[in-house]
Amino acid sequence: xxxxxxxxxxxxxxxxxxxxxxxxxxxxxxxxxxxxxxxxxxxxxxxxxxxxxxxxxxxxxxxxxxxxxxxxxxxxxxxxxxxxxxxxxxxxxxxxxxxxxxxxxxxxxxxxxxxxxxxxxxxxxxxxxxxxxxxxxxxxxxxxxxxxxxxxxxxxxxxxxxxxxxxxxxxxxxxxxxxxxxxxxxxxxxxxxxxxxxxxxxxxxxxxxxxxxxxxxxxxxxxxxxxxxxxxxxxxxxxxxxxxxxxxxxxxxxxxxxxxxxxxxxxxxxxxxxxxxxxxxxxxxxxxxxxxxxxxxxxxxxxxxxxxxxxxxxxxxxxxxxxxxxxxxxxxxxxxxxxxxxxxxxxxxxxxxxxxxxxxxxxxxxxxxxxxxxxxxxxxxxxxxxxxxxxxxxxxxxxxxxxxxxxxxxxxxxxxxxxxxxxxxxxxxxxxxxxxxxxxxxxxxxxxxxxxxxxxxxxxxxxxxxxxxxxxxxxxxxxxxxxxxxxxxxxxxxxxxxxxxxxxxxxxxxxxxxxxxxxxxxxxxxxxxxxxxxxxxxxxxxxxxxxxxxxxxxxxxxxx
Amino acid sequence: xxxxxxxxxxxxxxxxxxxxxxxxxxxxxxxxxxxxxxxxxxxxxxxxxxxxxxxxxxxxxxxxxxxxxxxxxxxxxxxxxxxxxxxxxxxxxxxxxxxxxxxxxxxxxxxxxxxxxxxxxxxxxxxxxxxxxxxxxxxxxxxxxxxxxxxxxxxxxxxxxxxxxxxxxxxxxxxxxxxxxxxxxxxxxxxxxxxxxxxxxxxxxxxxxxxxxxxxxxxxxxxxxxxxxxxxxxxxxxxxxxxxxxxxxxxxxxxxxxxxxxxxxxxxxxxxxxxxxxxxxxxxxxxxxxxxxxxxxxxxxxxxxxxxxxxxxxxxxxxxxxxxxxxxxxxxxxxxxxxxxxxxxxxxxxxxxxxxxxxxxxxxxxxxxxxx
Numbered sequence: 001x002x003x004x005x006x007x008x009x010x011x012x013x014x015x016x017x018x019x020x021x022x023x024x025x026x027x028x029x030x031x032x033x034x035x036x037x038x039x040x041x042x043x044x045x046x047x048x049x050x051x052x053x054x055x056x057x058x059x060x061x062x063x064x065x066x067x068x069x070x071x072x073x074x075x076x077x078x079x080x081x082x083x084x085x086x087x088x089x090x091x092x093x094x095x096x097x098x099x100x101x102x103x104x105x106x107x108x109x110x111x112x113x114x115x116x117x118x119x120x121x122x123x124x125x126x127x128x129x130x131x132x133x134x135x136x137x138x139x140x141x142x143x144x145x146x147x148x149x150x151x152x153x154x155x156x157x158x159x160x161x162x163x164x165x166x167x168x169x170x171x172x173x174x175x176x177x178x179x180x181x182x183x184x185x186x187x188x189x190x191x192x193x194x195x196x197x198x199x200x201x202x203x204x205x206x207x208x209x210x211x212x213x214x215x216x217x218x219x220x221x222x223x224x225x226x227x228x229x230x231x232x233x234x235x236x237x238x239x240x241x242x243x244x245x246x247x248x249x250x251x252x253x254x255x256x257x258x259x260x261x262x263x264x265x266x267x268x269x270x271x272x273x274x275x276x277x278x279x280x281x282x283x284x285x286x287x288x289x290x291x292x293x294x295x296x297x298x299x300x301x302x303x304x305x306x307x308x309x310x311x312x313x314x315x316x317x318x319x320x321x322x323x324x325x326x327x328x329x330x331x332x333x334x335x336x337x338x339x340x341x342x343x344x345x346x347x348x349x350x351x352x353x354x355x356x357x358x359x360x361x362x363x364x365x366x367x368x369x370x371x372x373x374x375x376x377x378x379x380x381x382x383x384x385x386x387x388x389x390x391x392x393x394x395x396x397x398x399x400x401x402x403x404x405x406x407x408x409x410x411x412x413x414x415x416x417x418x419x420x421x422x423x424x425x426x427x428x429x430x431x432x433x434x435x436x437x438x439x440x441x442x443x444x445x446x447x448x449x450x451x452x453x454x455x456x457x458x459x460x461x462x463x464x465x466x467x468x469x470x471x472x473x474x475x476x477x478x479x480x481x482x483x484x485x486x487x488x489x490x491x492x493x494x495x496x497x498x499x500x501x502x503x504x505x506x507x508x509x510x511x512x513x514x515x516x517x518x519x520x521x522x523x524x525x526x527x528x529x530x531x532x533x534x535x536x537x538x539x540x541x542x543x544x545x546x547x548x549x550x551x552x553x554x555x556x557x558x559x560x
Numbered sequence: 561x562x563x564x565x566x567x568x569x570x571x572x573x574x575x576x577x578x579x580x581x582x583x584x585x586x587x588x589x590x591x592x593x594x595x596x597x598x599x600x601x602x603x604x605x606x607x608x609x610x611x612x613x614x615x616x617x618x619x620x621x622x623x624x625x626x627x628x629x630x631x632x633x634x635x636x637x638x639x640x641x642x643x644x645x646x647x648x649x650x651x652x653x654x655x656x657x658x659x660x661x662x663x664x665x666x667x668x669x670x671x672x673x674x675x676x677x678x679x680x681x682x683x684x685x686x687x688x689x690x691x692x693x694x695x696x697x698x699x700x701x702x703x704x705x706x707x708x709x710x711x712x713x714x715x716x717x718x719x720x721x722x723x724x725x726x727x728x729x730x731x732x733x734x735x736x737x738x739x740x741x742x743x744x745x746x747x748x749x750x751x752x753x754x755x756x757x758x759x760x761x762x763x764x765x766x767x768x769x770x771x772x773x774x775x776x777x778x779x780x781x782x783x784x785x786x787x788x789x790x791x792x793x794x795x796x797x798x799x800x801x802x803x804x805x806x807x808x809x810x811x812x813x814x815x816x817x818x819x820x821x822x823x824x825x826x827x828x829x830x831x832x833x834x835x836x837x838x839x840x841x842x843x844x845x846x847x848x849x850x851x852x853x854x855x856x857x858x859x860x861x862x863x864x865x866x867x868x869x870x871x872x873x874x875x876x877x878x879x880x881x882x883x884x885x886x887x888x889x890x891x892x893x894x895x896x897x898x899x900x901x902x903x904x905x906x907x908x909x910x911x912x913x914x915x916x917x918x919x920x921x922x923x924x925x926x927x928x929x930x931x932x
Contacts, residue, residue, distance in 0.1 A: 459620050460659035462646035464673040464720065478663040 021379065022387045026394050029436055032409025033259065033401055039412055040256030042249045049240070049250040050257055059231040060258075062145065063215055066232060069149050069157055070210030074203055076153075077161020078169075080307075082195055083300055084162070085169045086177065087187075090301045097548070098308045102159040104544040105312075106497035108517055109533030110155040111220050112526060113315030115329070116322050118142040118150075122329040124318075143228040151220055154311035160213070161206055168202040169195075187296070208269040212262060216402035218500035223521045233258055234404045234500065241408060241504055248412055255405045266400030316537075323534050328526035341527040350508075350516065351532070358512040358539075360427050361502075362495035365434035369491040370484055372435060373442030378476060380443070381450040382458070392443075399440035403500030406437055411504050425507040433505055434495045442487045449483035450476065489547040496540050513539075569632050571596050571728050571760045572617065577626035578784075579612050586612040588784035589626070594728070594760050601763040601771040603808070604781035610764045611656075613781070614730050617762065618653050619646035631727070647676075652721030652729040652759075656736060658713040660705045660720075667692065667701040670719040677724060687723060694753070695719040711742045718750075722757065729754075729761045735770060747773060768808045772796065780804050802852060802927040812860065812899045814853040814874075815930055818845050826926065828853060831896025836872060841926045850930035857901050859923040862890075862909075863916045873918040878909050892917075 040046075049056055083089060084096055117125045118140040126138040141147055176198065177190050185193060196203075218234040226235050233254060240251035322328050326338045345351050379385060380392045398406065410433055414424040423429045453476060461471045477484065499518045506515045513536050520529035570593035579587040587609040594600045602610040615621040616636065617628060627637035630651070635644040660669055671688040679687070692698045695715040700708070705716065714734060721729060734750075735743040751774060754761050765771055771778045772792040779789040780800075788800040799805035806813070816828040819835065826845055829835040838853070845851065865875060879898065880891040887902045890909060894917065901917075903909065 454657060454659065456655045456657050456659035457661060459615075459618075459646065460653070460655055460661070460717075460720070461672070461676075462620065463618055463649075463651065463653040465647045465650070465676040465724070466672075467647055470676065475661060479661070481663070 019387065021385060022391050022394070025376065025391055029394050029398055029439060032406050032413060032436065033397065034409075035413045035416075036252050036255045036259065036405055036409040039249060040252035040254070042253055045249040045253040046257075049254050055231065056233070056236060056254060059233045059236040062225075062230065063232040063234070065145055066148060066152070066217070066221070067211045067214030069153055070214055071207045073153055073157035073210050074161050074165075074206040077158050077206065078165050078196075078199060078203055079191075080158070080304065081162045081166040082169055082191060083304065085166050086195075087297060087300065089297050089304065091305065092301075095301075095304050095308065098312065099159050099162045100548065101541060101544065102155065102308075102312045103163045104493060104540060105155065106514065106533070106536055106540060107151070107155050108219050108223065108499065108514075108521060109319050109530070109537045110312075110315045111151050111223055112322060112328075112521065112530050112533055113317070113319035114147075114151050114154075115142050115224070115526075116318040117315065118147060119329055122331075124331065143224050143230065145230070148220055148224050148230075151224065152214070152217065155315070157210055157214070158311075161210065164206055164209070165199070165202055168199060172198055205269060208265065212265055212269065212400060215258070215262060215265075216404075216500070218402070218404050218503075219518055219521075223518075226522070234402055237404050237408060238503070241411070248408075251408055252412070255408055259401065259405060262400040262402070263397075270396065319530055319534055319537075323527065323530035325527060325530075328530065341531050345528050345531040350511070351513075353509065354511050354513045354516040354532075355535075357427060357430075357506075357510055358496055358514065358536075361430050361434060361512050362492040364427070364431040365438070365495040366488045366492040368431060369435040369438055369442055370488045373439060373487055373491075374446050374477065374480070374484060375472075376439075376443050377446035377450050378472060381447050382455075382476075392447075395443045396440045398436050401437075403437055403498065403502075404504070406433060406501050407504035425510060427510050429505055430502050430510055430512065431495075433501045434491065434498055437498070437501045438491045438494050442491060445487055445490075446480065446483055449480040453479050485547070485550060489543060493540055493543055496536065496543070569596075570594060570629075571631055572762070573629045574613075574617070575627050575629075577613070577616060577623045577628060579609075579616060579621060580624045585784050587616070587623075590781075590784075590786055591626075592779055592786060592789055594762055596727070596760055597758050598777065599754060599761045599763070599775045601765060601775040601778045602781055603765060603768060603771040603778050605766055605807075608781040609784035610766075610781045611732055612784075614653075614732055614762065614764045618651055618730055619644060619649045650724070650726055652724070652726035654714075654717045654721045654729070654731045654734045656733040658710075658717040658737075660708070660713045660716050662704075662706045664705055665701070666697055666703050666705060666708070666716050669705055669716050670695075670697075670723055672720060673724040691719045691723045694722075696749075710737055711746065714738065714746065722753075722759070725757075727760060729759045730764075731761065732764045733766070734763070736765070736767070743770075750774065772808070778808075780807065782807075799925070802854070802925075802929065805854060805925060805927075810857050810902070812855045812857060812894075812901060814855075814895045814897045814899070816851055816853055816895060818847055818849045818851055821845060821847055828926070830894075832893075834875060834895050836874060836895075838872070838924050838926060839921050843926070843928060845926065845928065849928055852927040852929060853895075854925040854927060855919055855923060859919050860901060861918045862901075862903055862907060863918050865914045865916045867916060867918070869916070869918045871918045872921050872924070873916045876915050876917050878911055878913045878915060881909060881911060 080099070084092060084099075089095070115123070117123050120126065120138045120141040120143065123138070123140060123142065126140055129135045129139050130137070142151070172195070177194050216234070217232070218238070221230075221232045222235045222238060225231060231239070237251045237254055240247040240254070323341060324337045324339065325331075326336055326340070327333060330336065376391070376395050380388050380395070385391065410429065414420045414429065457479065458471050458475055461475045466474065496512075497514055499514050502512060503515050503518060506512065511519075513532060517529055517532040517536055520526070520532060572594040573592070575591050577587060577590045578585065590609070590613055592600070602613060604610045612621060616623050619635065622643055623636050623638050625638045627639070627642075628635050630649060634640070634642050635649055636642060661672075664672070667688050670691055671684045674684045674687060688701070689698070692701050695718050697712065697715050697719060700712065705713070708716065714737075718734075735746055738746065747770060763771070763774055775792055777789060778792050778795045779786045780795060781787065782803055788795055788804050790798075795804065796808050799808065805811060814830060816830045816836075818826050819829045820827040821840070824840060825837050826840050827835055827837050828851060836853070863869065863873070874894055876892040876894040878890060879893055882889040882891075883905070885905070887905050888907070888909075890901050890903045892899055892901055892915075909915070
């Protein structure tokens with residue numbers, strides 16, 4: 001029976017309410033973008049920032065060079081995900097949780113840890129290597145394209161790929177790989193000749209996602225690149241806005257140009273995902289089959305544990321160490337360790353305000369965002385509004401808007417309009433920004449969840465006499481509750497770790513912890529940054545682990 | 561609920577109702593009535609439009625054409641743009657999938673219609689208990705709905721559909737997901753329940769046995785239209801056309817050609833050269849016309865080939881015998897056609913044996929046309 005579909009068809013009327021809903025969502029999701037685009041349509045600004053400025057050219061080239069890590073990360077992620085999902089590797093549970101934690105962790109604190117290890121002059125690794133007889137100068141330099149790439153790869157891009165690709169592998173029928181083994185193929189041959197070809201599409205969309213996310217990255221580039229004059233376009237936009245007086249028009253011209261490119265890329269990505277939505281997000285309960293493996297599994301296990309140790313534990317340990325250092329990175333001085341920074345940060349009223357702000361932003365965005373996402377998802381999937389395809393598109397669009405551009409748009413919006421002026425300097429603005437930035441993820445997860453609720457379950461309530469609003473709150477929401485919890489947690493975590501969207505909007509009174517950490521880091525107070533970074537990381541990990549115990553679902557079926 | 565003046569008014573009536581999805585016609589100009597206390601079944605293959613008709617009556621779909629009246633009030637009229645949504649029609653509906661909500665207990669599921677109607681809590685509790693008793697779920701009242709078997713879910717769905725005492729109950733293939741034994745049990749249970757509550761009931765099913773057993777009247781649907789609406793006996797014995805006759809029960813169909821007509825009888829010759837003289841049907845026949853000669857298996861007696869018969873008979877050869885427990889399926893060559901006839905398990909037939917099939921002439925149906 002096509003109950004759900006048929007159910008849709010009979011409300012397919014009402015142009016006015018459709019337009020109203022579409023308009024409302026568009027205003028919320030698109031206004032910042034429109035402000036950027038309109039503000040950026042200035043010929044002289046285009047000339048000065050895009051054509052005449054070699055700095056911009058170099059920044060754009062750097063952005064692209066950095067984003068090129070995506071295919072490599074996707075491939076590494078695929079191999080690791082495949083090993084974790086398909087092979088009975090010792091310690092697999094621990095490994096999975098570790099990569100999951102790495103996926104959730106905020107980037108900047110780990111960046112600080114890495115800079116202790118890989119700084120050109122004071123990095124411990126360099127100093128250790130230079131003790132070797134044949135090493136002349138420093139080997140690694142974290143303040144470089146290579147350094148930034150390394151931090152991104154280890155702390156975010158590869159874990160993201162693992163988390164993203166694992167469900168796609170779980171979805172694959174194990175029998176296809178087993179058939180290859182029965183035909184005499186070795187594990188490596190199975191991967192090369194069966195698994196890889198079957199997952200080419202997933203790999204391609206993963207690469208595209210990594211590329212787009214790479215182009216949107218901001219804080220690592222700002223902390224590692226900017227001090228040595230290495231710019232990407234997001235840090236360039238940040239600079240232009242922070243100029244005295246701010247060069248808004250140029251910032252927006254640059255943003256517009258990048259946005260056009262990003263929307264194009266993202267549309268291609270979306271096209272690639274089409275028809276695979278359900279395959280990657282929801283499972284049909286197919287056996288998560290494993291293949292058998294000989295003693296090689298111990299070797300694989302050891303390698304994966306080593307990867308976790310080097311890429312996550314090591315920088316995390318040095319972040320802890322750094323928070324106790326008298327002078328960040330200087331191990332050689334007389335009295336290298338102290339509690340002073342902890343005492344200072346914890347005693348600082350700014351810290352307490354920031355902590356409060358972070359919690360308000362996280363929880364506020366969590367509640368508000370989940371409700372908005374659920375309503376939108378329901379309307380898009382179930383209602384027969386005339387323009388629901390457009391609505392779907394609008395709700396998805398912020399996905400390809402870099403946080404910093406969203407920030408520029410919102411900032412110039414509240415500054416330019418006296419009506420919205422009161423919004424400036426309020427936490428509401430930051431909550432709003434986080435919600436917009438998380439709209440695409442939340443709506444998409446909930447869409448898949450809603451579409452799995454049988455239309456007859458809703459029709460049954462209608463027949464019982466329940467109106468549409470009642471059906472939504474009493475039948476639909478309870479049925480998708482597991483996914484609601486997941487989306488809530490994801491938005492809370494996004495709110496806690498976000499820097500790029502909120503950095504331009506936060507005022508001293510509305511500064512959240514993440515931005516406080518960022519400001520410490522770029523102002524050279526790295527010891528305090530390490531303390532705050534550690535606290536942010538711990539809060540996020542606590543939320544993430546609690547959520548995981550409660551059954552957070554990113555890749556599991558929503559309802560059974 | 562019903563006042564004397566309303567009692568002879570149909571509770572439900574459809575007039576020229578059609579539903580189009582784009583260019584496909586799901587329901588084609590359907591008109592019928594359900595009287596108070598009457599049980600009517602919409603019988604048809606999947607895709608015949610019966611479920612869509614039911615959903616339009618429930619208010620889950622809008623008719624593209626025509627109008628629906630409930631208790632004398634128009635609830636849907638395509639011309640006037642009237643449409644009363646499902647939640648304001650006060651009908652009970654049991655879904656094919658049961659649609660029992662997994663996030664509520666048995667009692668919460670069943671009591672939901674009362675909660676929506678803002679019935680006081682104590683009364684809800686009391687009526688839920690009563691309804692659970694009625695549908696035999698008293699022992700499960702606090703059990704989560706996820707821990708129920710198919711038959712139990714069916715009972716919950718039924719309880720939920722009748723707790724607010726609707727005067728019209730709709731059931732969409734209510735027994736199709738159950739195993740044979742349970743299906744029969746629930747069918748008889750439904751019959752008793754309907755008599756006890758004196759509800760008007762509209763079933764949708766593709767199972768002709770269910771339709772025959774449960775209904776006062778059966779509407780056979782084909783390609784979105786109602787082909788025949790009559791009492792079960794008439795639908796079975798006086799089917800309006802070949803399609804209905806074949807659909808509502810087992811049928812032996814032979815293919816032949818009219819070779820002679822003489823006022824009261826027609827002579828039909830079969831492919832193997834044998835021929836049979838049969839009473840003329842009401843439908844006009846012409847010489848040379850292809851006809852289907854149809855017989856219900858229960859109207860056929862198997863006899864020795866040389867037995868003396870007063871009825872008509874046809875010679876047949878046993879091709880194959882399949883033992884099926886309570887009976888045997890006997891594949892026969894009759895008049896150049898192969899047919900399958902269920903015969904008594906005790907009948908001592910052998911492959912290759914020649915037999916005679918005897919039947920009363922008035923039991924034969926002649927339908928113009930050929931092919932299956």
